[in-house]
Amino acid sequence: MNKSYLNTLLTGAFLCLFTVISAKAQDVVIPVETKDNALVLQVTPDKLLNMVYFGSKLTDKNEYGSIAKMYNFSGTIGSYNNAYTSSGTRNLLEPAIAVTHADGNKSLDLKYVNHTVTKINDDVSLLSIKLKDSVYDFEVTLNYQTYYNEDVTEQWSVITHHEKKDVVLNKYASANLCIKAGGYWLKHYHGDWAQEMQPEEEALNHGIKTIDSKLGTRADLFEPPVFMVSLNKPAGEDEGEVMYGNLEWSGNFRIDFEVDPANNLRLIAGINNFAADYVLKPGVEFTTPKFVYTLSNKGKGEASRNLQSWARNYKIVDGNGPRLTLLNNWESTYFDFNEPKLAGLLKDTKKLGVDMFLLDDGWFGNKYPRNGDHAGLGDWQVNKAKLPNDIAYLVKEAKANDVKFGIWIEPEMVNPKSELYEKHPDWVIKQPQRPELYMRNQLVLDLTNPKVQDFVFGVVDDLFTKNPELAYIKWDCNSIIFNAYSAYEKNQSNFYTDYVFALYKVLDRVRAKYPKVPLMLCSGGGGRVDYGVLKYFTEYWPSDDTEPVERIFIQWENSYFYPALTSSNHVTDWGKQPIKFRVDVAMMGKLGFDIVIGKLKPDELAFCQNAVATYKQFSDEIWHGDQYRLQNPRENDVASIMYVNPAKTSAIMFNYLVSTRYHAGSSAIKLKGLNPDKMYTISELNVFPGRRSTIAEANYSGKFLMTVGVNPDVRDGRASVLIAVKETK
Structure with a gap:
């Protein structure tokens, strides 16, 4: 099969075009092109798949075959630029994959077999490359899905084997990139509750820099799975070469940045293998999460617009649609409310001019009423003392005031003081031989158990079944996983990984039945924000810190990676700034209010009403603009x-x-x-x-x-x- 035909496959306009390419190894050069960029893979004479280029697209595709000989990739130990570095044979650098075979052997030597190109539409193409071990019946398929106009690539791997017994995956990354430049500067983030997205930028030197999480859920609390790497010099907003990356995974992640002895940057991103050796049965496919990245040679601004455009077009639920402005009751009432008080807030919602009223935490629990965060979580019956006429009364009142109604849930969690905990102690993640450890007085439910998945889906489904006009859900997640142990999981080392897969199964069910209902992703602030979970949500909560000056910085850093319409920004009483400053800051993304409207002075109320009208006038620019x-x-x-x-x-x-x-x-x-x-x-x-x-x-x-x-x-x-x-x- 000649190269001109391969080029036709990569650029043709035919829908669902598909082919398999298997040629002499030394003839195979595989360019992965987008509008401005190219990632080039090449097969060596001994069938190793190497990455030889990542940068601006060349005019003449035939010249990609000349790149490898211009660069110094091979060293004294193996090949530094393997496209998916395995462990235990020629490679002695950080691997992308490490396994223990059924017979106990820990070596892996993946060789190129063939590759396929599928044209999904005029913008999207999928390259799949099959690799196979030279001795064991063990395969890996590397996938590169490109979004041509957005200059974005999603990369992931599919791992399977047909050995006689189980194989253990000791490391199983999504992507392994090799980048050549004169120097590398990493910008990444750290933080904690109310201190999210604190940036640090550093030069990468020889050795390995790792950013990771071991928290299980709410995994971004200390370090989010986003970063940028500037090549040759620190990139500016409008100049310089910079790569953005985001692992689409809502649990423990690990991203390694290794400057090798030949001064290449080896980047390996995937699920964290900490306490997570994965037992894989014969014939079962293990699909790693996607790693999404973009490269710009015009600075950080263009890279952001690439990623934001891709997210709106392909990832975020209704990314090119509208969003609801809202009034939330949390900071005005906390847990202390009843029907008359909420009815008054519904009238305030209409008076303010926003679209929806959101009822936050505290509406549920009877045996253990939710009057604080110590009890009731998991018991999703409406609290009869607070709401004797059920949620339906509030939905009806909202409709009477010509606004919509939304509600808060935290279905993955449980208080020990709850009926759910009493009835199903085996549904809770906890070590049976150790004392329970709590965060916000709660524990995490074991989603690897299908019965728990049914329960969590049922929380959402029951609300919509009883209240078909329910317009919005705020989905919270406030605890990390302590004492990780599953009463259901047979292989405890599979637990951390299977937990996230199970969360996605639940969310898949929610979206299958309720495809367009707005969902806000909240996790004690920005504790779980990534494109793996954002495919199910319309927006996220960047931080519980709503002090407006602090919020400028938090929203600013998030703006590098996420579109404005996904950033839920609420006007609250945090800080000493006047109402105008607080509203102006919140308008920078998806506007909401969390204040007592009745306490506003007449001119403050008039300002807020006018600001809501102005926001709606310019909402399309904010939500869908560049x-x-x-x-x-x-x-x-x-x-x-x-x-x-x-x-x-x-x-x-x-x-x-x-x-x-x-x-x-x-x-x-x-x-x-x-x-x-x-x-x-x-x-x-x-x-x-x-x-x-x-x-x-x-x-x-x-x-x-x-x-x-x-x-x-x-x-x-x-x-x-x-x-x-x-x-x-």
Whole structure:
């Protein structure tokens, strides 16, 4: 099969085009191309599959075959650039896969067999490469699914064997990349509750840097599975070569960054093999989670827009659809509420002008009423003392007020003080010989047990069955896994991995029956945010820290990886900033309120009502537009970010004062993403009642706004300023 035919397979417009390619090993060069980039794989004469290139796409595909001889990949020990490095034979570097065969042998030597290319549609193609051990009946299929226009690739592996007895997977990564550059700078994140997404950037030197989680669930609490690697020098917002990565997995993960002796960066991403040797039966396919990545040679901004566009088009539920604004009762009532109080909040929801009222924690439990976080979790009967007329009464009241109704659940968890715990102690994750350890006074249910999966799905299904007009669910997850042990799981080493697979099974059932209902992913803040679980949710909760200045930083860092419409931002009473500042910050993503509307002064209420109307006017730009970060809050007195619609006819610019230093404020800020040849009218939005804007409405060319800029006049007394940019008619 000649190369021109292979090129046709990769670029043709035929739907579901499929072929198998098996040629002389030395003839096989496999380019994986997107609009701007190429990842190139090559088979050696002894049938090893190597990665020889990752960078800008070449004009002449025939030249990909000349790359390997230009680079120094092979060293004194094996091949540094193997596409899926195995353990126990020639390789002595960090492996992507390590196994113990049925006979106890721990070696693996994967050789190329063939590859297939499937054209899914004009944008999406799937390359699958079959590898097989030279001695044992053990196979791995490497999958590379490319999204051509978005410059995004998802990579994963499928592992299977036909040995006589079980094989143990000691490590089983999703992806193994080898990158060649003059230097590498890793930006990754750490944090804790209310301190999510704290960035660190460091040069990668020889040896291994690992970011990982061992928490079981709520796995992102200390370290999320996202990162960026700059090549040759630290990338800027609009210049430099940078790769973004995100492991699509909601449990324990491990990402290794190894600079090898030949100065290549070997990147291995997958499920954490900590306490997780996986026992794999003969004939069973083990599919690893997907690792998604994008490469940009135009800086961090383009990489973000690549990933955000891909997420909206292919990953997020209803990613190109609308979102609901809401009023939540949590910080206004906590657990102390009843029907009359909630009925008043429903009227406030309509008065405010948002779309929906969200009832938070505390609505359930009778034998052990949920009047605090010590009891009731797991007993999903409506609390008759608080809500004698059931949830249906609130749904009806919401409809009477022309708003929708949503509700909070935490179905994966249980309080020891609950009927569920009393009836099913074997459903709880806990070591039988050790004392129970709690986080927020609760334990985690064992989702590997199918009966528990049925129960968790039933919590959701029962709510919708009894209340068909229920419009929204906030799904929380507040505890990590202590004393990991499953009364159901036969192989305890499979538990951490099977738990996440089981969670996805439940969510698959939810989405199969309720495909479009908005679900918010909450996990004590941003404790479980990744594209593995976001495929089931419309939005996530970045942090319980809603102090608006802190939230600017948290939302900013999340904006590198996730689209604005997925970031649930609520106006609360945290912090000392005025209501305008708090609302302006929350409008940077998916707007919600968590305040007592009745305590607002008349001018504050009027401002909030007008702000909701403004938000709805510009919601399409925020939710579906291209995002441009203009000034980083870590480097400037003023943070500035803007969203531009695809037609470049409308944009909204958010500006926030983040410094308290004397005379801190803004000067001219250059806009981005506009059409240089169009004329635009700029004006200030969200002006507080009784105040006058200092921004005169005026017309400027896109060229002027992107070359000279506009000064939003952010300073003490004008700490948040929103600017509308509209094509001049």
